[in-house]
Amino acid sequence: MNRVLPIIVTVLTVLIIGGGGFMLLTVLQPKPEQADEPPAGLSVFAEQVVQDDLVFTVEAQGEVRPQRExxxxxxxxxxxxxxxxxxxxxxxxxxxxxxVRLEAADYELGVVRAQSGVASAEQRLAREVAEAEIAIQDLKELGIENPSPLARREPQMAEARASLESARAQLADANLALGRTAVVAPFDxxxxxxxxxxxxxxxxxxxxxxxxxTDIVEVVLPITDAQLGQLGLPLAFAATDAVKGPEVLFTAQVGGQMREWTGRVTRTSAAINSRTRLINVIAELNDPYGEGADDGAPMAPGLFVTASLQGDRIEDLKVAPRGAIRSGNQIYIGDPSDGELHIYEVDLVYSDPDGAWFHSDEVEIGDLALTSPIQAAFSGMSITVLERMPDGSIKTHEPQRNREAGEGQDTETDETGEALAGTDSAEQASLTSTEGE
Incomplete structure (x- = not known):
């Protein structure tokens, strides 16, 4: 017992001294500084909203045919x-x-016979006129008043006049047949x-x-009802001097070289094709073998051409990349200073692979329209905007909160985005993944 007690005292002393020292070190150890860092936003690509006019262009194809054949x-x-x-x-x-000319001998003889018939008819008429005058004189000498038309030989004179007219018609017919021995061209x-x-x-x-x-050739171009509206043409349109149709640029490969001709729409069909549900627009080209030719290459009948029709112009529209329009009429706008996403509804006028034209009172020229795919997007969502510049480089917009914390500033990189200042590795990985999409 006497030997165990010193050992216990020694152990307790060591434990007390060690525990006290640990507690002292814990109290005296400086606390680590905690950085007030905002969470990193999703990196998304964006392009500026610009202002431009919308000019509708309708593409169609058709075969060249002469207007008269x-x-x-x-x-x-x-x-x-x-x-x-x-x-x-x-x-x-x-x-x-x-x-082409046909042998005319038979028809010349026919003219001679007809001339003879006319001479005979004229002689007969002259004889009837003389006999009628003698008959009238005899009636006066006999004192007959109100003689009958037959006594005055009026029916005989009418018959002679009719015979003369018939003979003259036969002569005209013979001359006409003689003239038709020559088949002539009705036009150039x-x-x-x-x-x-x-x-x-x-x-x-x-x-x-x-x-x-060869004065005019035309091309029948089938288009849809929507395309007809883009051209600003009504159904059964006919061009006049006051109201001209849209200009048309025809293109085709001729002799191994792409050729171009400029024509104009002159009319549309009066009805819709019941099988295709398309409307035919007829475009014409004047003097295809002369002034209308492309460096001597005519737009010849039978040639299959592609036609580009210039339609209506709508001025002062806002234009964003087509990928910035979501759900039909929504656009995602990135606020680079706050690092937030905003969703606005727009009045979409038209869109194609070249862009989307729209009206909006909330979206301003120069706003950054987001083109990257974003899942479960909502207004106020935290983002980092990566703007595509005209020269192909990418500008990273750091939110204002990050700049105040001194963590970075707006930087530019090349299009590969290999080194984006002010972004961590996670943001760079998100950029690479997003750009690949």
């Missing part, structure tokens, strides 16, 4: 005695030019096809070739 065919029958050297496939023809144009040969026999209505006018 006819089949060359005679109105009478006969053997072909002449074919114009220009009346060949691809030949140029002029208005009034004789394309070109020959699409030709089948006439000298010595061949032609019947009335037989097709000897196809010709088309």
């Amino acid at each position: 006819v089949a060359v065919s005679p109105q009478i029958s006969g053997r072909i005695s002449y074919v114009s050297p220009d009346f060949i496939d691809g030949g140029f023809i002029r208005k009034g030019q004789v394309l 144009g070109r020959v699409r096809s030709e089948t006439a040969n000298i010595g061949g026999f032609a019947s009335p209505g037989q097709v000897l070739g196809q010709i088309f006018a």
Whole structure:
């Protein structure tokens, strides 16, 4: 017992001294400084809202066709005695030019016979007129008053006059048939096809070739009802000197080179196609083989072209990237100074891959529209705005609270975002992931 007691006292002494020393060190140890750091916001890309005019452009395709095209065919029958050297496939023809001529001997004889008939009818009429005068004189000498028309030979004179008119009509018909032995071009144009040969026999209505006018060509462009509205055209539109149709730029590959021609819409179809539910817009090009050609390359019939139609212009609209519009009519705006997201509703006018045009009293020119995908977004959400600059670099906007804490400032990097000053590794990882999306 006497030996155990000193050991216990020694152990208790060591414990008391050690515990006191630990408590003393704990009390005297300086407390670590606690930094009042705000939580890091989600890094999101943004682009500025700008102001611009919206000009609608409608794309369509169609085949070029001549405005006037006819089949060359005679109105009478006969053997072909002449074919114009220009009346060949691809030949140029002029208005009034004789394309085909038929043998005229039979028709010349017909004219002679008709002339003879007219002379006979004129002689008969003259004889009837003389006999009527003699009859009237005889009636007066006999003292007959109020003689009948037959006694005055009036029916005989009427018959002679009718015979003369008939003979003259036959002469005119013979001259007309003689004139139709020559088939002439009704307009300036070109020959699409030709089948006439000298010595061949032609019947009335037989097709000897196809010709088309070269003054105007047209293209039928099927578009939707929405596109018709973008062009500002009503259904059954017809251009006038006061109201002209939209300008059209035609393009096509010709001879291995892209060619362009400028025309104009002149009318629309009067009805909607019942099968396609599309509306045909007809655009025309004047003088396609002359002034309307592109460096000598005509917009020839049969060519398949792409048409770009210039529509209405809406001025002073606000424009943001298309990806900034969410849920149809909402836009996400980043406040770089507060580091917060704001959601506004806008009046969306039109959108395409080039951007979204809208009206809004809350969104200002120069605001930063967010383009990154954000899940469960809400107004006031904490964000860090990364602005895409026109030169391709990315500007990081540090919120005001971070700048007051002295942690960073607005910096610029290249588009890869490899070194963003003022952001930690987690923010850089979020940037890389977001940019990849």
